[in-house]
Amino acid sequence: MKTTPFTDIHIALGAKMLPFAGYNMPVEYSGIKDEHVTVRNGVGVFDVSHMGEIWVKGDNALSFLQNVTSNDVAVLKPGEAQYSCFPNNTGGIVDDLLVYYFEPNKYMLVVNASNIEKDYNWLISNKIEGVEIENSSDAIAQLAVQGPFAAKALQKLTTIKLDTIKYYTFEVGTFAGVDNVIVSATGYTGAGGFELYFYKENARQIWDAVFDAGNEFGIKPIGLGARDTLRLEMGFCLYGNDIDDNTSPIEAGLGWITKVNDTKNFIGKDLVLKVKSEGVKKRLRGFKMIDKGIPRHGYQIFNQNNELIGEVTSGTISPVLNIGIGMGYIHAEYASVGNEVYIQVRNKMLKAIVVKTPFI
Numbered sequence: 001m002k003t004t005p006f007t008d009i010h011i012a013l014g015a016k017m018l019p020f021a022g023y024n025m026p027v028e029y030s031g032i033k034d035e036h037v038t039v040r041n042g043v044g045v046f047d048v049s050h051m052g053e054i055w056v057k058g059d060n061a062l063s064f065l066q067n068v069t070s071n072d073v074a075v076l077k078p079g080e081a082q083y084s085c086f087p088n089n090t091g092g093i094v095d096d097l098l099v100y101y102f103e104p105n106k107y108m109l110v111v112n113a114s115n116i117e118k119d120y121n122w123l124i125s126n127k128i129e130g131v132e133i134e135n136s137s138d139a140i141a142q143l144a145v146q147g148p149f150a151a152k153a154l155q156k157l158t159t160i161k162l163d164t165i166k167y168y169t170f171e172v173g174t175f176a177g178v179d180n181v182i183v184s185a186t187g188y189t190g191a192g193g194f195e196l197y198f199y200k201e202n203a204r205q206i207w208d209a210v211f212d213a214g215n216e217f218g219i220k221p222i223g224l225g226a227r228d229t230l231r232l233e234m235g236f237c238l239y240g241n242d243i244d245d246n247t248s249p250i251e252a253g254l255g256w257i258t259k260v261n262d263t264k265n266f267i268g269k270d271l272v273l274k275v276k277s278e279g280v281k282k283r284l285r286g287f288k289m290i291d292k293g294i295p296r297h298g299y300q301i302f303n304q305n306n307e308l309i310g311e312v313t314s315g316t317i318s319p320v321l322n323i324g325i326g327m328g329y330i331h332a333e334y335a336s337v338g339n340e341v342y343i344q345v346r347n348k349m350l351k352a353i354v355v356k357t358p359f360i
Contacts, residue, residue, distance in 0.1 A: 004049035005141050005203030013221060020224060021113035023050040028223040035226035036319040039191050043147035043214050044222035052116035052137040053197070054109045054123065060130030061105045067266055068126050069099060070249060070258040076101040081168045081186055084257050085249055086122060091271035092245040095119050096237060098186055100170060112239045126267065141200045145210060146193035153214035154194060158183070162194065176209035178202045188227065190234035190358060229316050232325065235286050235357025241297055242284060242313040242327055250275045251329065252284045282310065283335040286357040289324030291350035295343045301328055302342040302349060309334045312343060318359060325359050
């Protein structure tokens with residue numbers, strides 16, 4: 001298994017370690033619920049160094065990205081980031097990603113850990129003249145410092161005015177004595193906070209500084225288990241669960257990042273337009289359990305007549321609501337908010353209700 005610059009620290013702290021996307025990663029430290037509440041109410045630190053960073057540079061970088069991503073890269077200003085996806089040739093999604101715009105002809109793509117090689121190969125296969133593609137994933141580390149006290153803790157470590165870094169913007173500057181640190185606010189928890197990108201050789205210095213600065217706020221290391229429950233409470237998609245090569249961005253409710261205007265052409269646009277014109281057969285929807293039970297990925301969803309109408313893609317017990325919540329693809333005719341559905345949990349049909357996300 002691969003390691004991050006923080007793997008030895010996680011082990012020394014007694015984290016429960018498990019393989020994830022080829023990396024030896026911490027799943028939990030003090031317990032998923034405790035860590036979840038820490039992020040919602042205080043501040044926690046995620047090691048997300050397994051994520052991929054791919055630079056796209058050159059005179060034709062913008063036109064290239066307009067072709068391979070679904071969102072409109074042309075609207076970005078320097079210092080802004082954008083959520084997007086790579087559409088494939090069959091109407092599905094290669095991956096979802098973040099696009100960071102640094103300056104004309106210079107972008108950084110942040111992709112999912114399990115898809116780094118896949119995404120890099122996809123970009124290379126669609127490369128055009130005047131574009132340089134560089135996979136820097138092995139050189140860059142990343143910490144996500146999340147929670148309502150993240151700004152107060154981190155402001156001690158930088159002259160960058162963190163209150164000016166609005167949602168989906170970033171700055172590059174000195175942080176904890178380290179130059180050229182990228183500080184962004186994209187989030188995957190809904191609890192506020194920042195992402196820090198830096199070279200791996202500076203990892204320990206930044207880790208120690210962050211924990212020293214956050215000590216007064218009860219800062220804790222947080223594992224991937226709580227990261228999943230936090231993102232699910234917000235209704236954020238997880239690639240491989242809620243979206244994949246066979247799911248349409250329209251089915252997944254990602255039409256807002258799939259721009260089909262006259263000035264934006266991208267791979268698979270004709271298939272997206274076809275889905276929009278014909279209508280979807282299934283929709284990704286959130287649901288709350290009415291009966292007591294925990295929905296899990298792969299569980300089947302039924303209607304009141306015991307007919308199969310869908311499948312759970314993500315599910316858990318919400319630590320905030322203390323009930324089962326989940327997302328899944330449901331036949332369009334049963335996907336309206338307020339509809340009652342049934343989740344098959346260990347051969348029992350448990351009642352749930354379709355709801356809007358976020359859950360909290």
